[in-house]
Amino acid sequence: MADASRMDGVLIINKAPDMSSAEVVATVKKLLLARKVGHAGTLDPYATGVLVCCINRATRLSRFFLGSRKTYQAVLRLGIETDTQDATGRIVSTGEPISVSRQQVDRVCRQFEGEYWQSPPRYSALKHQGKPLYRYAREGEPIQKPPRRVEIDSIRLQSVRPPLVRFEVACGAGTYIRTLCHDMGKALGCGGHLQELVRLESSGFTLQEAISLFRLKQAAEAGKAAERILPMGTALRGMPIIIANKALTANIKHGRVVTKDEILPSTERNREGLVKILDEHQDLIAVLGFQKQRQEMQYHCVFN
Secondary structure, three states: OOOOHHEEEEEEEEEEEOOOHHHHHHHHHHHEEEEEOEEOOOOOOOOOEEEEEHHHHHHHHHHHOOOOOOEEEEEEEEEEEEEOOOOOOOOHHHHHOOOOOOHHHHHHHHHHHEEEEEEOOOOOOOOEEEHHHHHHOOOOOOOOOEEEEEEEEEEEEEEEEEEEEEEEEEEEEOOOOHHHHHHHHHHOOOOOOEEEEEEEEEOOOHHHHOHHHHHHHHHHHOHHHHHHOEEEEHHOOOOOEEEHHHHHHHHHHHHHHHHHHHHOHHHHHOOEEEOOOEEEOOOEEEEEEEOOOOOOOOOOOOOO
């Protein structure tokens, strides 16, 4: 049986409510007796669902997950606005009795699909002069960051039963779903806030692949926790794979110059983006990137 404490890989956790992402990371580290654990994209304490945890050397891969697309299921509560834009905040305004149709809500959803400028919430982990915004807000000195462009791939209505609207949203990195709910409420003329949030997918990992901390604890006690850890070579889903021969493996491990000609057939030498390099044993040895108008590959991450 493999020793989970010595494994490098990715573990998909189904985060429970009322627990911070940092608390999940600390629990995973304790259960696996791991040297290092980090997450690739925080979830607010009230939210549940997919939390990608990187174990040991795989913590170096977290940056490749942070910019990934994500899918959420959300419940918008119409008629009430809060200072945090979610159900944990203080009520700051209430609207008239809610009377909206599915067609009205659907039209508003369509308005937000594509790119839109979103103002980050004042209660967030974004930093100003090295200090999280939520600390300024709690101290009575809220700071509003300038709007930034976010991408909403799709919003799919699941039910409209005023005052509750349930929907599924697929979006790009950096999108605040509670702010989307706030903005949708404004567009409907009655205000609103995020009442529930479940992350269904992140970095290509789905809720069906995730394990709860309770189940992970059981697996750890049975000596089977390692079975839940995905190897680094398979964790970077969607990234093209190059299988290196012994010569290329040696060049990479010694930090020598690697050219496109060494890893690609002539028909693919105009490829751009990142590639993961696996050795003959299917172990990840590096992530390299193509450089425009240059033959040399750029080193992004190397595992010796």
